[in-house]
Amino acid sequence: PRIAVVGAGQVGSTLxxxxxxRGTANTVALFDTDAAKLRAQVLDLRHGGMFAxxxxxxxxxxxxICAGADVVVITAGARQRAGESRMALAGRNVRLCRALVPELCALAPEAVFLVVTNPVDVVTQAVLEVSGLPAHRVLGSGTVLDSSxxxxxxxxxAGVGVAGVCAYIVGEHGDTAVPLWSxxxxxxxxxxxxVVDGRQVFDEPARREIEDSVVGAAYEVIAGKGATNYAVGLAVTHVLEAILGDQRLILPVSAYVADFHGIGGVCLSLPRIVDRSGAGALEPTVPGTAELAGLRRCAHVIAKACRESGVDVCG
Amino acid sequence: PRIAVVGAGQVGSTLxxxxxxRGTANTVALFDTDAAKLRAQVLDLRHGGMFAxxxxxxxxxxxxICAGADVVVITAGARQRAGESRMALAGRNVRLCRALVPELCALAPEAVFLVVTNPVDVVTQAVLEVSGLPAHRVLGSGTVLDSSxxxxxxxxxAGVGVAGVCAYIVGEHGDTAVPLWSxxxxxxxxxxxxVVDGRQVFDEPARREIEDSVVGAAYEVIAGKGATNYAVGLAVTHVLEAILGDQRLILPVSAYVADFHGIGGVCLSLPRIVDRSGAGALEPTVPGTAELAGLRRCAHVIAKACRESGVDVCG
Amino acid sequence: PRIAVVGAGQVGSTLxxxxxxRGTANTVALFDTDAAKLRAQVLDLRHGGMFAxxxxxxxxxxxxICAGADVVVITAGARQRAGESRMALAGRNVRLCRALVPELCALAPEAVFLVVTNPVDVVTQAVLEVSGLPAHRVLGSGTVLDSSxxxxxxxxxAGVGVAGVCAYIVGEHGDTAVPLWSxxxxxxxxxxxxVVDGRQVFDEPARREIEDSVVGAAYEVIAGKGATNYAVGLAVTHVLEAILGDQRLILPVSAYVADFHGIGGVCLSLPRIVDRSGAGALEPTVPGTAELAGLRRCAHVIAKACRESGVDVCG
Amino acid sequence: PRIAVVGAGQVGSTLxxxxxxRGTANTVALFDTDAAKLRAQVLDLRHGGMFAxxxxxxxxxxxxICAGADVVVITAGARQRAGESRMALAGRNVRLCRALVPELCALAPEAVFLVVTNPVDVVTQAVLEVSGLPAHRVLGSGTVLDSSxxxxxxxxxAGVGVAGVCAYIVGEHGDTAVPLWSxxxxxxxxxxxxVVDGRQVFDEPARREIEDSVVGAAYEVIAGKGATNYAVGLAVTHVLEAILGDQRLILPVSAYVADFHGIGGVCLSLPRIVDRSGAGALEPTVPGTAELAGLRRCAHVIAKACRESGVDVCG
Structure with a gap:
C-alpha cells in the first residue's frame, strides 16, 4: 500500500x-511546497533505508507524488505556538486544506483521508465538506493521542503495563475534551x-490530577521543545495500520456524527471501529450524564469554530 | 536473555x-531426552536462522543446556489424546516434572519457572512444592490460551478486531474453566x-454457544490434527515476553492463590500482573456470585487432582 | 494483501x-481437501489471534477460499519420506498440481504462483506450463532454504551473525544442488x-563438510522428526514478503531460465531479483567453470524428471 | 536491558x-542538563507508550538516571552547523565528554560506551582514554550511517532492494571517508x-557521483532542515541491537585500531564484528592500494585532531 503525507514539517516527517x-506501508510519499526542507527530510529518511x-x-x-495513495494524511498547516489554543489556528488551516483537497481527491480517488492538522475536528469537517466524499472516508486523528x-x-x-488499560478521551481534541472515566x-x-490495600487509587483528586496532566501535556511539550512530534507520529501510524490492515480497531478518531444521544452535525471523536473503509460504526457506548453534557459542549465549540471559519455544519 | 525449553515435542518446538x-530472547535452548528428535527440531529451527x-x-x-536460563519453560510430559481429559495425565506428568525440577533449579537458580505441561494447574503446584521457590517464581500458562x-x-x-476485546476465562485450564462474562x-x-440495531448480541444462547466452542476447542483440534501447537506456542511466547520485558501485563496465568474471596490453597488461573519477577499481584476483580461458585469448583477439582497425584495442598 | 495456501499439511500450516x-499479509487463506485436518489447523491458528x-x-x-489471492502458494502433495529422494515424488505431485492450477488461475487471475511442493523445480515447470502464465508469475521456493x-x-x-553472510546454493533443490563458493x-x-590467525577457515575439507551437512540436512531432519516444516515455513514467508512488499530482494528462487551461459529450457534456481511481479531479472553473476558444469548437470536432472512426468521442456 | 542516552537533543531523542x-531495550533513560527540554522530550516519548x-x-x-545501563550512548555536544566541518567541533565536544565520562563509568561499570557526538572518531578516542576501559568497550557510530x-x-x-547490497565506507566519519569499492x-x-545489457552500471563517473552524494549528504540535510536525526537515529539503534542482542554483526564502527596493514594508534572505522562485548575482531579484509592510502590519510586527520584537542594518540 501507499501512504501520502501532505506536509513535511515535524509532524509529517516524524510520522x-x-x-x-514499523513497515506500515510499501511506500510513504511526502509532499511539501518547501522544496529544500522536503528534500532534506526525504534524504534523511532514505539514508536510513538499510535499517528499515x-x-x-x-x-x-x-x-x-500523492497519486494513487491508499490513505492521504494531511499534516500541513500552521502549528500551535506556546500558549496558543488549537482553535486559534482554524481560519488559516481550513483555507489551506480546502485549497488542497480537490486536487488530492483527483489524484487519489480511492483514498481514505486522515486529517492531523489542527484544530483537527474543524479541519476534518472542512475536508469532508469540500471533498464531497462519503462520511466514513474522512477522519481525523481526533483524541487518539489524548487517550494514549x-x-x-x-x-x-496503577503499576500495570499500558496495554492493560482501556480508556477514552472523547469529544474535541482540545481544551473541552472529555475523559470517559465511567x-x-x-x-x-x-x-x-x-483498589490497592483497600484504598481506591483513582479517587476524585487523582482523577483531577490526571485530567490536568492530559490537558496540559501538549502545552508543556510545546513549551519545552517547540513542538510535539513523537507521540503524534506513533498515534497516527496506529490509525494508519488500522485502516490499511483492515484491523477493525476501536479508536476515538474524529469523524462525522449524525446523532449520538442527541448530539451531532459535526465531526468529533467517539470510539469507532476503524477498518479499510475508514471510520466505521460507533461503539454502542452509553456515557454518564455529566460525560454527555461535556460532549454536547464539545459539539458546540466545534460547530462555532466551523461557522467562524466558513465551514458548513448540519442542523 | 536466555529461555530454556524442557521438552522438544510439538508444543516445545513450536514455542x-x-x-x-518474534525475537523473544537472544537464546532459546531446547532440552529433550530423545536425542534424535531433539537434534532434528534444533536443526530445523537453526536452518531458518537467516530469516530470524x-x-x-x-x-x-x-x-x-538449561544452565543460566532466565525462564525455564516446562513442556515435557505425556500429552492429551483424543477424547482424554487433561486431568487423566496428572500422575505421570507430576512424577516427570518432580524428577526434573531439582536439577533445573540448580542449573538456573535465578529463573522463573513457567509450566505448560498438563494438567497445568496440578503440575504448577507440584513444581512449586518441589522447587521450594517463592510463589511468584512458579507460574503456569493457565487459561491464557482459553482466554484468547x-x-x-x-x-x-461483534465484528471488531480481537485487540479491542478484554475477556478472561479463569480457574482451571480444563473442563471446569469459568468465563467471566460479567x-x-x-x-x-x-x-x-x-447492541447492534437495538439487539443484544451476546444473549444467553450466544454465550452458551461461545462457551461450548471454547471448551470443545482443544478436543476438536486434537481430533483433527492429533495435537494443538500453534496457539499454545504463541500464548506461551506472550507470557515469556511479559516476564522478560517486565511488561506488567494482566494475564490469567496459573499461580498459587492464598485467599481470593475465600478460595485458595492451590495454583489456579486469575488475572494477575506478570512482570520480571513472575506472577505478581492479583487484579482486584470482584466476580459475580455464580462465577465465584465456579471458581470454588475449580479449586476443588485441582486440589483433588493434586492429592491424587501426591502433591501437597494447603488448607 | 491476501495469501492463499494450497495444502494444510505440516508445511502449509507452519508457513x-x-x-x-510476522504479519506478512492481512489475510491467509488455507485450502485442503481433508476437511477435518483443515478445520483443526485453522482453529489452532485462529485461537492465537489475540497474540498476532x-x-x-x-x-x-x-x-x-483462494479467490482474489495476491499470491497462491502451492504446498499440496505427497511429501518426502525418510530415505526417499525428492525426484521420486515427481509423477504424483505433478498430476495433483496440474489438476488444481486451472481453477486457481480462474479464482486468482492476478496472482503470482509460488510452488513449494517437491520436486520443486519440476512442479514449478509443470505449473508454468499448465497455467500459461508469463514466466515471471510462476516461481518455486527453489534453493532459498538450502542457501539459508x-x-x-x-x-x-566464522563466528559471525548469519546476516553478515551472502552465499547461494543454486541449480536443483535436491541432490545435485551447487554451492557457489567462488x-x-x-x-x-x-x-x-x-582467515583467522593466518589460517584459511574455509579450506577444501571445511567446504566438503559444510556441503555434506547441507545436502544431508533435510534427510536428517526427516529421519528425526518425520518432516521438515520450521525452516521451510520461514523461507517461504521471506519470499512472500519480497513479493508482496515489492522488496526487490535477490533470492535463489526456482524460475524459468531461457539461457544462462548456455543453460536453459527448464525452471531452476539462480539468484534473481524478486519483486511484486514475481521472479525478476537474474543477478549478472558469472559462476566458475566447475560451478557451471554443476548447473548444467542440474538442468539435465530437472529436464529428465520433467519428461518422465510428462512435463514439456523447451529445447 | 537498559540503554542510557546522554543528550536529549535531536539525535538523542530521535534515537x-x-x-x-523497535523495542530495542526494556528501558531507555535520557539524560540532559537542560531540564525543560529533557522533560518535554520524555513526555512526548512517553505519551506514545500505548503504541509501543x-x-x-x-x-x-x-x-x-544512567545508573546500571548496559550501553551508554553519548550524543551530547555542540552539533555541526550549516557549512561547518565536523572536526571544527572537536575541542568543545572532547572537553564535554571528558567531563562526563568518569561519573558515567562509576554509574554504569559494566556498560559498553557508544559515542555518537562528532567528530566521532576523536571523541571516541577521548572517551577511551579518559575511561581507561578495555578498547572493545568503547566504540563510535563511525561510518555506519555513511555506509547506509x-x-x-x-x-x-542497480534497481535492487538495499538488503541485497554489502558496501562499506571506512576511515573517518567525515570528509576523508573512504568507500571500499573493491x-x-x-x-x-x-x-x-x-552489468545491465552488457553495460557496466557502476563505472568511474557513476562512482564519483555516488561518492559526492554520500559526502554531501549530511551537509545537504543540515542546510535543508537544520540537523540530521532520522537516519542517524536508526543507524545507532542498529548498533545497539547488535550489542544488546550479541548479534555479531559486521559493522564499520569506530574503535581503536592497533595495527591494520600498518595503520593504527587511533580510533577509526573498519568493518568489525560487533557483539555483546562491544567492538570485536576486525573483518580480515584486504583493501586495494588506493583504499589503504585513503585510510592512512584518515588516520592522520584523526590523529591530528586528537592532538589539537589534547587527546593522546599512540605512536
Whole structure:
C-alpha cells in the first residue's frame, strides 16, 4: 500500500519515520511546497533505508507524488505556538486544506483521508465538506493521542503495563475534551473500582490530577521543545495500520456524527471501529450524564469554530 | 536473555519457533531426552536462522543446556489424546516434572519457572512444592490460551478486531474453566451491553454457544490434527515476553492463590500482573456470585487432582 | 494483501503460522481437501489471534477460499519420506498440481504462483506450463532454504551473525544442488579468503563438510522428526514478503531460465531479483567453470524428471 | 536491558524514539542538563507508550538516571552547523565528554560506551582514554550511517532492494571517508562487475557521483532542515541491537585500531564484528592500494585532531 503525507514539517516527517520503522506501508510519499526542507527530510529518511528496508520513502514539492495513495494524511498547516489554543489556528488551516483537497481527491480517488492538522475536528469537517466524499472516508486523528496520554497516566499510577488499560478521551481534541472515566478499565476492573490495600487509587483528586496532566501535556511539550512530534507520529501510524490492515480497531478518531444521544452535525471523536473503509460504526457506548453534557459542549465549540471559519455544519 | 525449553515435542518446538520469529530472547535452548528428535527440531529451527537472525537456537539431550536460563519453560510430559481429559495425565506428568525440577533449579537458580505441561494447574503446584521457590517464581500458562479463544470468538461475533476485546476465562485450564462474562468488555462497553440495531448480541444462547466452542476447542483440534501447537506456542511466547520485558501485563496465568474471596490453597488461573519477577499481584476483580461458585469448583477439582497425584495442598 | 495456501499439511500450516506471527499479509487463506485436518489447523491458528492480531486466518475445503489471492502458494502433495529422494515424488505431485492450477488461475487471475511442493523445480515447470502464465508469475521456493542452511553453517564457523553472510546454493533443490563458493562472502570478504590467525577457515575439507551437512540436512531432519516444516515455513514467508512488499530482494528462487551461459529450457534456481511481479531479472553473476558444469548437470536432472512426468521442456 | 542516552537533543531523542518503536531495550533513560527540554522530550516519548508498550522511557537532568545501563550512548555536544566541518567541533565536544565520562563509568561499570557526538572518531578516542576501559568497550557510530547512505545509492541505481547490497565506507566519519569499492557487492556480484545489457552500471563517473552524494549528504540535510536525526537515529539503534542482542554483526564502527596493514594508534572505522562485548575482531579484509592510502590519510586527520584537542594518540 501507499501512504501520502501532505506536509513535511515535524509532524509529517516524524510520522513518515514511524511508518518507515514499523513497515506500515510499501511506500510513504511526502509532499511539501518547501522544496529544500522536503528534500532534506526525504534524504534523511532514505539514508536510513538499510535499517528499515521494507518501506520506500519518496517525496516531491509536486503534489502529483500523492497519486494513487491508499490513505492521504494531511499534516500541513500552521502549528500551535506556546500558549496558543488549537482553535486559534482554524481560519488559516481550513483555507489551506480546502485549497488542497480537490486536487488530492483527483489524484487519489480511492483514498481514505486522515486529517492531523489542527484544530483537527474543524479541519476534518472542512475536508469532508469540500471533498464531497462519503462520511466514513474522512477522519481525523481526533483524541487518539489524548487517550494514549490518559492511558499512560492511568497505567503508571496503577503499576500495570499500558496495554492493560482501556480508556477514552472523547469529544474535541482540545481544551473541552472529555475523559470517559465511567467507562475506563484496567484489565477487567473499572478504573473507579481499582483498589490497592483497600484504598481506591483513582479517587476524585487523582482523577483531577490526571485530567490536568492530559490537558496540559501538549502545552508543556510545546513549551519545552517547540513542538510535539513523537507521540503524534506513533498515534497516527496506529490509525494508519488500522485502516490499511483492515484491523477493525476501536479508536476515538474524529469523524462525522449524525446523532449520538442527541448530539451531532459535526465531526468529533467517539470510539469507532476503524477498518479499510475508514471510520466505521460507533461503539454502542452509553456515557454518564455529566460525560454527555461535556460532549454536547464539545459539539458546540466545534460547530462555532466551523461557522467562524466558513465551514458548513448540519442542523 | 536466555529461555530454556524442557521438552522438544510439538508444543516445545513450536514455542521455540514462535520465540525465534518474534525475537523473544537472544537464546532459546531446547532440552529433550530423545536425542534424535531433539537434534532434528534444533536443526530445523537453526536452518531458518537467516530469516530470524536475532535469536540463536541451541539444544541438547543433556539438561546442562538449561544452565543460566532466565525462564525455564516446562513442556515435557505425556500429552492429551483424543477424547482424554487433561486431568487423566496428572500422575505421570507430576512424577516427570518432580524428577526434573531439582536439577533445573540448580542449573538456573535465578529463573522463573513457567509450566505448560498438563494438567497445568496440578503440575504448577507440584513444581512449586518441589522447587521450594517463592510463589511468584512458579507460574503456569493457565487459561491464557482459553482466554484468547474466548476473545477470538467474541471479536468475530461483534465484528471488531480481537485487540479491542478484554475477556478472561479463569480457574482451571480444563473442563471446569469459568468465563467471566460479567467482566468482559469490547472497547469500553460491557460485552453484555453490546447492541447492534437495538439487539443484544451476546444473549444467553450466544454465550452458551461461545462457551461450548471454547471448551470443545482443544478436543476438536486434537481430533483433527492429533495435537494443538500453534496457539499454545504463541500464548506461551506472550507470557515469556511479559516476564522478560517486565511488561506488567494482566494475564490469567496459573499461580498459587492464598485467599481470593475465600478460595485458595492451590495454583489456579486469575488475572494477575506478570512482570520480571513472575506472577505478581492479583487484579482486584470482584466476580459475580455464580462465577465465584465456579471458581470454588475449580479449586476443588485441582486440589483433588493434586492429592491424587501426591502433591501437597494447603488448607 | 491476501495469501492463499494450497495444502494444510505440516508445511502449509507452519508457513501460515510464520506469516501470522510476522504479519506478512492481512489475510491467509488455507485450502485442503481433508476437511477435518483443515478445520483443526485453522482453529489452532485462529485461537492465537489475540497474540498476532494483524492477520486473519481463514480456511475451507472448498477451493473458492483462494479467490482474489495476491499470491497462491502451492504446498499440496505427497511429501518426502525418510530415505526417499525428492525426484521420486515427481509423477504424483505433478498430476495433483496440474489438476488444481486451472481453477486457481480462474479464482486468482492476478496472482503470482509460488510452488513449494517437491520436486520443486519440476512442479514449478509443470505449473508454468499448465497455467500459461508469463514466466515471471510462476516461481518455486527453489534453493532459498538450502542457501539459508549454507549461510547458517558458514556463519557459525566464522563466528559471525548469519546476516553478515551472502552465499547461494543454486541449480536443483535436491541432490545435485551447487554451492557457489567462488561467490560467497562474509561481510565484504570472500569466504575463501576468510582467515583467522593466518589460517584459511574455509579450506577444501571445511567446504566438503559444510556441503555434506547441507545436502544431508533435510534427510536428517526427516529421519528425526518425520518432516521438515520450521525452516521451510520461514523461507517461504521471506519470499512472500519480497513479493508482496515489492522488496526487490535477490533470492535463489526456482524460475524459468531461457539461457544462462548456455543453460536453459527448464525452471531452476539462480539468484534473481524478486519483486511484486514475481521472479525478476537474474543477478549478472558469472559462476566458475566447475560451478557451471554443476548447473548444467542440474538442468539435465530437472529436464529428465520433467519428461518422465510428462512435463514439456523447451529445447 | 537498559540503554542510557546522554543528550536529549535531536539525535538523542530521535534515537530514543527509534529504540522505543523497535523495542530495542526494556528501558531507555535520557539524560540532559537542560531540564525543560529533557522533560518535554520524555513526555512526548512517553505519551506514545500505548503504541509501543514494550519500552519504558524515563529521563532526568540528574546523571544518576544512567545508573546500571548496559550501553551508554553519548550524543551530547555542540552539533555541526550549516557549512561547518565536523572536526571544527572537536575541542568543545572532547572537553564535554571528558567531563562526563568518569561519573558515567562509576554509574554504569559494566556498560559498553557508544559515542555518537562528532567528530566521532576523536571523541571516541577521548572517551577511551579518559575511561581507561578495555578498547572493545568503547566504540563510535563511525561510518555506519555513511555506509547506509552508500548502500542506498548503490541499491537505487542497480534497481535492487538495499538488503541485497554489502558496501562499506571506512576511515573517518567525515570528509576523508573512504568507500571500499573493491569490496562492495550486490548479491554475490562485485559492484564493479554489475552489468545491465552488457553495460557496466557502476563505472568511474557513476562512482564519483555516488561518492559526492554520500559526502554531501549530511551537509545537504543540515542546510535543508537544520540537523540530521532520522537516519542517524536508526543507524545507532542498529548498533545497539547488535550489542544488546550479541548479534555479531559486521559493522564499520569506530574503535581503536592497533595495527591494520600498518595503520593504527587511533580510533577509526573498519568493518568489525560487533557483539555483546562491544567492538570485536576486525573483518580480515584486504583493501586495494588506493583504499589503504585513503585510510592512512584518515588516520592522520584523526590523529591530528586528537592532538589539537589534547587527546593522546599512540605512536
Amino acid at each position: 513518515a519515520y514511524a511508518c518507515q520503522i 528496508p521494507t518501506v520506500e520513502v519518496v517525496g516531491s514539492d509536486d503534489v502529483g 496520554r490518559l492511558r499512560a497516566l492511568i497505567a503508571a499510577r 467507562q475506563a478499565f484496567i484489565g477487567s476492573v473499572p478504573v473507579l473500582d481499582w | 521455540a519457533y514462535a520465540c525465534q520469529i 537472525p536475532t535469536v540463536e537456537v541451541v539444544g541438547s539431550d543433556d539438561v546442562g 479463544r474466548l476473545r477470538a470468538l467474541i471479536a468475530a461475533r 467482566q468482559a468488555f469490547i472497547g469500553s462497553v460491557p460485552v453484555l451491553d453490546w | 501460515a503460522y510464520a506469516c501470522q506471527i 492480531p494483524t492477520v486473519e486466518v481463514v480456511g475451507s475445503d472448498d477451493v473458492g 542452511r549454507l549461510r547458517a553453517l558458514i556463519a557459525a564457523r 561467490q560467497a562472502f562474509i561481510g565484504s570478504v570472500p569466504v575463501l579468503d576468510w | 530514543a524514539y527509534a529504540c522505543q518503536i 508498550p514494550t519500552v519504558e522511557v524515563v529521563g532526568s537532568d540528574d546523571v544518576g 547512505r552508500l548502500r542506498a545509492l548503490i541499491a537505487a541505481r 569490496q562492495a557487492f550486490i548479491g554475490s556480484v562485485p559492484v564493479l562487475d554489475w
